[in-house]
Amino acid sequence: MTAILIFLAAILAIVGWWLSRQRLMSKPWLEAGPVTAFPETEAPDTHPAKIGLGVFIAVVSALFALLISAYLMRMAYVDWQAPPMPRLLWLNTGTLLLASLAMHCAVVAAHKGQLDNLRLALLTAGLTSIAFLAGQLLAWQDLASQGYFVTENPAVTFFYLLTAMHGLHVIGGLVVLGRTNIRAWQSDRTAGLVLSAELCAVYWHALLIIWLILFAVLMGWAGNFIDICHRLLS
């Protein structure tokens, strides 16, 4: 459960930092009047969707932290045999990186008001993400063709489970990105479009970071890293 506890510690730090700005030490029973002297304690002006997305990403990260926890715990058993990772995963990682970059460009273009660049970047992001998903499917096929089916070994099952979970989140994001694309190609630059592009970009960066961590875990680097930590501690 180490992974999830580290994740929770991070969440706790963020919550603690936020709470520390909320005047939890104040004595509300002695205060009457609108509290405009402390604007940071009022509800922020940020668009709710941004905060909502942030909370959602925290939930998704918790999900993956728990999956990784389970992976690391299950790994300690003797029957664990990691399958050879398809080389294609490197290419897929690159594709997802491109998608994330494209989303970044989309946000920059949206802020500068370059509608053509925005459309292009959104489309690129969508297509590279689809390419990523296709690549993951090919990686599955590759693994299966070598005889590593879902039930072969828990390590193999975990590979399918983790990639499938991540893929499902990409698909969910693609639905929203698809709608943003349609909006971008149909209308001019509006505040709503800029917001959609920003939200998609944040989600894509989060998915990229999650994938990089998953990739590290699946490649066994995370296991090596933990071994080193154990040796340092003992």
Added chain:
Amino acid sequence: MTDVTPQEAEFIPPAEVAEVELYHPHSWWTRYVFSQDAKVIAIQYAGTAMSIGFVALVLSWLMRLKLGFPDTFSFITPDAYYQFMTMHGMIMVIYLLTALFLGGFGNYLIPLMVGARDMVFPYVNMLSYWIYLLAVLVLVASFFAPGGPTGAGWTLYPPQAITSGTPGGVSWGIILMLVSLILFIIGFTMGGLNYVVTVLQGRTRGMTLMRLPLTVWGIFTATVMALLAFPALFVACVMMLFDRVVGSSFFMPAVVDMGTPLPHNGGSPLLWQHLFWFFGHPEVYIVALPAFGIVSDLIATHARKNIFGYRMMVWAIIIIGALSFVVWAHHMYVSGMYPYFGFFFATTTLIIAVPTAIKVYNWVLTLWKGDIHLTLPMLFALAFIITFINGGLSGLFLGNVVVDVPLSDTMFVVAHFHMVMGVAPVLVVFGAIYHWYPKITGRMLNETMGRIHFWVTFLGTYMIFFPMHYIGLVGIPRRYPELGDTAFIPPSVHTLNEFITIAALVVGAAQLVFLFNLFWSLRYGKEAGDNPWRATTLEWQTAGTPPPHGNFGKELPVVYRWAYDYSVPGAPEDFIPQNDPSPLTQGGPA
């Protein structure tokens, strides 16, 4: 103390939400069925949760009949008993209490109490309810599936959950259970995002965190916890689904089932226990924190006194929320884990008793010298405090490894958790319904029926669960459908079991009185007016009762004070609403 009202703050721009942001229903269907109004969604959530809760109540009757009169009810087979037990536990904890506190009270009270027109994502909120309903329907479907629902116990421990000896293990029961849980979690996440972001973002002008009613603090913190804890159950359910459907070995060790080796090999049942309880223990507080919050508000309102130690109450809620994530393994003392591990979790478990005890002291100190009105909500709040102390104290016993190991598999544990997280939160649910029903419907619940309901429920649950502690102490195992003629069991245990069963039937019947009251008072209840309890919080200051679509009038209320200005010295009335600009405070003029 005047530093919060600087001169430049004299003009307060109206806190008005652009009307385009609010979804306006156009037809009967979008107004009452596929509604995006949090108040309608709340009632839908509560109605569904209470309906399925009644199913769980009937299941508990059947279980008790089997335990009390095993010979008369021999047609209740052990398999059926296990199915009833599993479904009773699962429904009560997740589909009733979690859904009712967060989906029901959360949806109704958060927007009203923080001074918002609605939740921030109304459409997602609507989806949340419909997915919850789907989860409930899948759960109900398992009763009609071939092989019946799963009988694996509400913890669904592998390997037995998916082997042939357990009802529903190799048929549809366990699959439907897991799918239903997965759906519930997806639906809950949608609702949970709403509750959290509405508290963060939807607060009206002047509503700082330290002016939030404790109800909102409780629901908010519980939702944050649920958003972080439910993924553990989600992951566990998906992995078990893999084990069950495709035959992988996450949790399943090599098992020989009735002479045939199963396809699984080398899985770890303990992994499930870790994941399950990583969700399962925060779940206890996910149910308890909203109850803590609500009960604080009930006590302050009906004792006409400001809550004692508001700041400490808030800190305690936050600390309990954080600590509850590092106590999960105290459910696993008997799993053969490393002893120092158990020592660590026993320590954290006992530490969490400190903030909880602070809350109890603060409730009692709020009552001290208060102008206590023994209204129905107050009676339920008082009953909650007593029951919670009782259940909490036996929790201190069980939190210690050496005490837990011999007691873990006995009825003592059943008595403990029913007291602390069954009866206690349910008493708050009732108190809250008696308190807010006038706001929701515009009419008071019938007092006589309410008092019958209260006394039978409160005393009756004691008659059920108090003797159960003694039954547990003599070593009667839980999870056994019947005890048979075992030498160490004295005849008094059988008599007590019969007594408990009769008490359970009576308490169950009292809930029918309550149900009848809910419908009867809708039509014949006394007119309530806008603020029958003369309470301070914003939900009582709405433009009409029940609150209209959009909750407040043309302008949102501006908040000038905290939620507990009762019996303020010098004030014309014994309460000052939160949106009252008067400069009076508990310590004199601000």
